[in-house]
Amino acid sequence: MEQHMIVPQGFRAVVANAGLKDDEDDFTALISEVPAVSAAVFTRSRFAGPSVVLSRSAASTSSARGVVVLSRNANVATGKEGLENAREVRSTVARAVGLDDDDLLIASTGVIGKQYPMARVRQRLAELRWPFPPADFDRVARAIMTTDTTPKVVRVNCGEASIVGVAKGVGMIEPNMATLLTFFCTDARIEPVDLDRVFRSVIARTFNAVSIDTDTSTSDTAAVFANGLAGPVALDEFEQALYTVALDLVRMVARDGEGASKLIEVRVSGARDGEQAKRVGKAIVNSPLVKTAVHGADPNWGRVAMAIGKCEDDEDIDQQRVRIGFGGIEVYPTQATEETLVRLRRHLEGDDVVIEVDLGIDAGAFTVYGCDLTDGYIRINADYTT
């Protein structure tokens, strides 16, 4: 089946310009036309914005039906006025649809420290009329973008049901207990407690395993809405399908990392446990020296050794037992020959770089995702905004 033919039933969306961007779409309201169950996780930032505060409260009901997203302005560090504005925006949408405020999450992404241009926003929101058109997820994915270069949308079938996920975010990305902005809609029927458990498990292995620049956003929000219109599904099948969608989105996010030219996948095995494997993987994928070496296709594998060494409190990491490889080519402890270095350079010149580390301790494993560090990242971020 063609990807674009896979659409969960019963989701409607309005995508529009609400005056934040000049004239591109910057406003989305994505809502199930029937009651739904929901699960969500959020940034743990101490500077989380009012959108996260309101959404966290709404998510606690497990029956949110959708989300309002504003892009170009994060509405963070905006004080009492920012909170009032977030409340007003969500409330206006809820009223237009005939819902309670707490039936909707709200998410906002973009510059920190600026108020919404409320006069313009109010004027545009006054035009909202329910029912919205059937959700066009490609357009939703585009409307929530900031410095993304490509919209990110993935669809899969799951029995009679289907799942579609959208994500945005290419900088300020090292989600912790949450993620950038990503929303999943499904018409599967699933109990709230199951949805919550499955969603947290999937996010832990996907969006919480990606890091572009070690910077954690103040606005990270991941949510799933399940309206049940397609009937029940096998839970393990649903989890696998949701994982597939989330992992594909994560790969898209990493590949589109600000200025990135390569996807880096770090597979750590032989760890004491999954936590240790993740810590080591993050140390590698976040090392600017590893990221720049990958960018330059420089077979300087010693930087991976250095990055592993940074896990200073892991006293069971013993350099005598560690093995390091790239795309199946072992470089340590085997002394790399000239021929190995040539093969290594060829692997590094590809678009997908895989780094394999075995700690030789036990069976813990984890895979993390990231990207190279380039001049493009500097250019985007030395100039972006204000």
Added chain:
Amino acid sequence: MEQHMIVPQGFRAVVANAGLKDDEDDFTALISEVPAVSAAVFTRSRFAGPSVVLSRSAASTSSARGVVVLSRNANVATGKEGLENAREVRSTVARAVGLDDDDLLIASTGVIGKQYPMARVRQRLAELRWPFPPADFDRVARAIMTTDTTPKVVRVNCGEASIVGVAKGVGMIEPNMATLLTFFCTDARIEPVDLDRVFRSVIARTFNAVSIDTDTSTSDTAAVFANGLAGPVALDEFEQALYTVALDLVRMVARDGEGASKLIEVRVSGARDGEQAKRVGKAIVNSPLVKTAVHGADPNWGRVAMAIGKCEDDEDIDQQRVRIGFGGIEVYPTQATEETLVRLRRHLEGDDVVIEVDLGIDAGAFTVYGCDLTDGYIRINADYTT
């Protein structure tokens, strides 16, 4: 007194090419001609090289008289052969001077994962003759450089005695419990236990407060040698003098950070304690988005708020009580006016950018040092070596 006139008595040094670099100086042996007391701290990396292993053992005697330094090759991840080579190099120098192996530290800096070219090194070391010439600290500082663009040496008087410090290191720099390579020589007379206490206290506030790229070297070594030839000094005066030397070196290291164009100083106050202040300062000075904004002189202060927010486990950080400023210009919670942003941009265009954060919790304070992130960092590190 002219800086170059300040020289502690009784230190001798040979600086030479030992075949690691093409024909620049790459080998230093810096040694007190009389017995000395010493203190040292080292990298906590799990991939620490054999130089660190040997030096840690020698430092435990508190009576090391000097250090052998090789640059261009870190001698890390080189296995048993690397350890044997480090032993041989140190032993050859000790024999030439008439010392025991454990009277000398050894430090090595440069590429990871390559063996020393021992045939050439042996040939050069065979030429060593004691007594070496009086130490030329400018030449020492230059010989230990790798990608540094300037040698780093600082001298101060302290009563009848004097202190000189040298340092190298501009990348792979986020020392933890130790530092890049930095050596201090003094002719002050001081008890080993006092020297150790003072040295650790000074390093904690200087070299452990600098971060260039969050990458911790496998070779970090900081050591002080005191030979007593100038007699006793007041301990508090000595600590202040050593602090001055170390802080000046740290500022030089940060300003010369790979590709850096600006020194960033982050002053955190109002924290629960010094540890929390340091954690928040590091989160800011290590944020690639803060570093690139400083590089672009972009008054995007929201990125500082984001970076503070990353201290997710500090639940007493309350965004309602936080204050953020740059060079005395408050930007949060005061809503920044256009005029404020103009002044802010002017401050950011200078060579020294000061970021002030008050957490409004208690009296804890700490200052950390770093640099901006530029295209130059990418170019140096995408191409350096192999």
